[in-house]
Amino acid sequence: MATLKTYTGVCFRGTGFPVSPSNVTNNKNTRNSYWKPTQAAVKSIFHLPMRSFEMKNRTCTEDIKCLRLITAIKTPYLPDGRFDLEAYDALVNMQIENGVEGVIVGGTTGEGQLMSWEEHIMLIAHTVNCFGGNIKVIGNTGSNSTREAIHATEQGFAVGMHAALHINPYYGKTSLDGMVAHFQSVLSMGPTIIYNVPSRTGQDIPPHVIQTLAQSTCLAGVKECEGNDRIKEYTGNGIVVWSGNDDQCHDARWGYGATGVISVASNLIPGLMRDLMFGGKNPTLNSKLLPLIDWLFHMPNPIGLNTALAQLGVVRPVFRLPFVPLPLEKRKEFANLVKEIGREHFVGTADVEVLDDNDFFLVSRY
Numbered sequence: 001m002a003t004l005k006t007y008t009g010v011c012f013r014g015t016g017f018p019v020s021p022s023n024v025t026n027n028k029n030t031r032n033s034y035w036k037p038t039q040a041a042v043k044s045i046f047h048l049p050m051r052s053f054e055m056k057n058r059t060c061t062e063d064i065k066c067l068r069l070i071t072a073i074k075t076p077y078l079p080d081g082r083f084d085l086e087a088y089d090a091l092v093n094m095q096i097e098n099g100v101e102g103v104i105v106g107g108t109t110g111e112g113q114l115m116s117w118e119e120h121i122m123l124i125a126h127t128v129n130c131f132g133g134n135i136k137v138i139g140n141t142g143s144n145s146t147r148e149a150i151h152a153t154e155q156g157f158a159v160g161m162h163a164a165l166h167i168n169p170y171y172g173k174t175s176l177d178g179m180v181a182h183f184q185s186v187l188s189m190g191p192t193i194i195y196n197v198p199s200r201t202g203q204d205i206p207p208h209v210i211q212t213l214a215q216s217t218c219l220a221g222v223k224e225c226e227g228n229d230r231i232k233e234y235t236g237n238g239i240v241v242w243s244g245n246d247d248q249c250h251d252a253r254w255g256y257g258a259t260g261v262i263s264v265a266s267n268l269i270p271g272l273m274r275d276l277m278f279g280g281k282n283p284t285l286n287s288k289l290l291p292l293i294d295w296l297f298h299m300p301n302p303i304g305l306n307t308a309l310a311q312l313g314v315v316r317p318v319f320r321l322p323f324v325p326l327p328l329e330k331r332k333e334f335a336n337l338v339k340e341i342g343r344e345h346f347v348g349t350a351d352v353e354v355l356d357d358n359d360f361f362l363v364s365r366y
Contacts, residue, residue: 059136059162061191064220065240067136068253068260068277070102071095072109074267074305075123076315081366083119085126087315091267092131094314094347098270099278102136103127104165108200109264109302112140114320117152125159132160138193142166146182153186163191163220170201179205180212187216193262197225197244207233214239221259228256246293250276250286264301265293268308269345292337299326308334310360313350318361325360 073095076087095103105127106112106120115123124139131137139161141152146169153164166186168179183194194213196205204226213219214237221240224231228248234241235257242262243252249261253276266273269289276285296304307326310317311334319325326334331354338352346352 059191061218061220064102064136064138064163064191064193065259067101067242069100069266069270069274070104070136070138070242070260070262071100071266071270072104072107072262072264074302074309074315075106075110075115076309077318077320077363077366079316079318079361079363081318081320081363083123084316084318088123088126089130091309091314091347092127092135095266095270096131096134099274100135100266100270102138102162103131104138104140104262105161107140107165108197109267109305110140111302111320111323117148117155120152121155121159124156124161128160128162132162136162138163138165140165140167141186142195144169144172146185149182149186153189157190163193164189165193165195165223167195167197168201168203168205170203173201173203176206176209179203180209183209183213184216187213187218190218191220192216192218193220193223193242195223195244197223199225210234210239211237223262228252228258231258232256246273246296247290250282253277254281264305265289265296267305268292268296268312268347269341270347272341272345288341292341295330295333295337298330304330304334307331309347311335311353311355312338312346312348313353314348316361317355317359318363320366321362321364324362325355325357328354328357331355 074091076084078084092103105124106115112120124137127137139156141149141156141164143149143152149166156164164186166183169182174182186192194205198204210222221242222234223242223244225244228251231241231243231252241258242260243249243258244262246261246263246265252258253260260277263273272285272289276282298304303323304326306319306323309315311331335352335354338346343352
């Protein structure tokens with residue numbers, strides 16, 4: 001991905017020019033005069049214009065720690081592959097109306113990995129400017145490159161995000177000491193959630209790494225996908241944790257001490273997910289939602305979610321490759337699940353539709 005370039009500008013001083021005589025004729029009398037250049041404004045302290053200490057929305061880490069329902073928000077597209085901001089705004093508004101407290105912008109679900117950094121920061125800025133007063137905006141500014149993670153996080157806080165989401169270096173994995181150094185390079189910039197998902201990164205973030213990082217006052221907590229026993233280990237030591245698994249989040253919240261969930265399913269059923277996180281222990285509702293959650297993750301996220309939102313008429317049926325829609329049989333299954341749970345619990349107002357293969361746009365250049 002391309003790295004954003006920061007424009008620094010140049011400051012020139014007006015002093016130091018030689019004073020040059022010029023001849024000015026007035027009433028046939030000749031006299032010497034002197035021209036002085038305009039004095040430029042000079043600042044004694046010069047710094048880059050976009051740094052982490054110039055945040056638009058300074059947010060206390062404690063304000064992030066208390067969030068119970070955070071949606072990893074989907075990014076919709078137009079047929080040419082550009083962002084569909086009208087559909088995006090409608091989807092975020094549905095989250096707010098149903099009591100969601102935060103959104104992850106450009107995460108795995110939002111396909112940040114398919115965005116340029118320019119797109120990524122623009123979407124964070126757009127979300128802050130439109131919705132930042134009603135919902136916490138958490139920008140996924142993590143990277144397997146420490147340099148990129150630092151730069152993107154500076155940019156994200158400069159445009160007003162409330163917190164950053166950071167993942168451990170993937171593919172080009174590092175040592176555990178290197179992992180600590182990577183996270184420490186970005187932690188001081190503002191409230192930070194660390195995301196542990198070994199199934200995607202190929203490397204677990206072990207508890208002793210988190211314990212080391214917890215010494216920073218900027219660590220808001222951990223999005224943990226390694227299961228509820230790991231969550232219990234953290235919460236027993238006073239570390240805030242969000243479940244990263246929709247199928248485990250009910251038990252994580254009410255049995256293992258998790259603060260809440262960072263959810264994919266809440267894109268579809270934000271009200272029911274709020275009930276699950278706010279309404280007390282509810283195994284009946286949890287059991288009712290598990291078939292939908294299982295369906296969502298039948299193939300790697302966000303394939304199922306993208307297919308579902310398209311069939312609900314909430315987003316256009318556009319996929320940025322390499323993602324492609326679920327096969328027809330799974331699309332039919334989703335329509336049946338909507339009817340079983342109740343259409344009124346899902347986002348949007350159109351009747352659920354089983355789309356044909358030729359209804360989808362697959363975009364390879366965007």
